[in-house]
Amino acid sequence: MVSYGLSEGMAVLMSVLVYAGSAQLTALPLMMAGAPLWLIFAAGFVVNIRFIIFGAALQPYFRKYSWLKRLGLGYWSSDLVFVFFMTRYGDARRKGTRGQLWYYLGVIVPGWFAWQFFSLLGIYTGAFVPPEWSLEFAATLALMGVAIPLVKAMPMAVSVLVTAVVAWLGQSLPLRLGLAVAIVAGVAAGVLAEMHKSRRAP
Amino acid sequence: MSGEADSYVLGAIALLTLCSLLTRAGYFLFGDHLPLTDPVRRALRYAPVAALTAIIVPDLLPWEAGASAIFDVKMLAAFVAVLIYWRTRSTIGLMVGGMCAYWAIAWLL
Numbered sequence: 001m002v003s004y005g006l007s008e009g010m011a012v013l014m015s016v017l018v019y020a021g022s023a024q025l026t027a028l029p030l031m032m033a034g035a036p037l038w039l040i041f042a043a044g045f046v047v048n049i050r051f052i053i054f055g056a057a058l059q060p061y062f063r064k065y066s067w068l069k070r071l072g073l074g075y076w077s078s079d080l081v082f083v084f085f086m087t088r089y090g091d092a093r094r095k096g097t098r099g100q101l102w103y104y105l106g107v108i109v110p111g112w113f114a115w116q117f118f119s120l121l122g123i124y125t126g127a128f129v130p131p132e133w134s135l136e137f138a139a140t141l142a143l144m145g146v147a148i149p150l151v152k153a154m155p156m157a158v159s160v161l162v163t164a165v166v167a168w169l170g171q172s173l174p175l176r177l178g179l180a181v182a183i184v185a186g187v188a189a190g191v192l193a194e195m196h197k198s199r200r201a202p
Numbered sequence: 203m204s205g206e207a208d209s210y211v212l213g214a215i216a217l218l219t220l221c222s223l224l225t226r227a228g229y230f231l232f233g234d235h236l237p238l239t240d241p242v243r244r245a246l247r248y249a250p251v252a253a254l255t256a257i258i259v260p261d262l263l264p265w266e267a268g269a270s271a272i273f274d275v276k277m278l279a280a281f282v283a284v285l286i287y288w289r290t291r292s293t294i295g296l297m298v299g300g301m302c303a304y305w306a307i308a309w310l311l
Contacts (some may be wrong), residue, residue, distance in 0.1 A: 055226060067231065073227075
């Protein structure tokens with residue numbers, strides 16, 4: 001963020017308040033170019049659309065809590081908690097147990113501190129890490145480490161394949177719209193593959 | 203930074219914070235008024251892996267092949283990382299192995 005010309009104070013404020021890596025990485029080049037604020041808002045919203053999908057899936061587990069608690073649980077959610085939570089409780093028959101709440105908090109609270117820690121570390125030391133170390137590749141590898149173990153059944157593999165192809169073709173679209181298109185295509189492919197599989201099963 | 207540039211940056215941060223709040227907490231707050239059918243919920247199970255894949259792929263295979271050496275290195279290193287995971291079932295192995303493979307390949311080329 002500092003490398004985009006933001007002051008360190010502004011970078012810290014952004015990291016703490018926005019708390020969305022991909023939206024920040026999308027918005028920074030636009031801010032550098034002096035893009036109108038509505039465009040920055042629209043771009044950030046599109047990149048964050050996946051959280052609406054995540055929220056819709058997570059909401060039944062937390063509907064009984066107060067307005068303020070739900071606000072906090074939602075605001076501090078993350079990609080990671082969705083992936084972990086749905087892997088563990090996706091097929092749970094009882095929704096809204098204490099165990100689920102604590103599991104959720106157990107992911108988002110350390111996640112928030114770890115993310116902020118490394119974000120601040122990056123803001124204040126980023127200039128000292130030689131670019132040829134390519135530490136950003138570690139972030140890609142970490143995402144792979146989350147995704148690959150989840151691909152267990154055939155429909156999921158089909159979904160990943162279709163997502164990958166569409167994501168690759170869609171990178172030239174503005175505002176990272178390719179990301180949203182690829183997710184929609186991947187979900188559709190997964191559903192179709194599942195239907196096909198269950199129709200052929202005896 | 204001048205005052206005007208400051209207020210521009212603050213405005214952008216405020217709007218992006220609003221984005222985070224609306225997209226993440228929106229369904230948590232108003233979900234009961236926007237019910238989802240079961241088929242939709244089943245479909246949503248494919249969303250997280252799809253989202254991760256859609257973030258990873260452009261990282262590994264960017265369009266601009268101008269820096270072709272870089273994309274070759276990342277792709278090869280990612281392939282090595284997947285092999286390591288397949289053999290060891292270890293996420294740490296995937297990350298450490300992938301990073302080491304990246305440095306080794308970049309050094310060799």
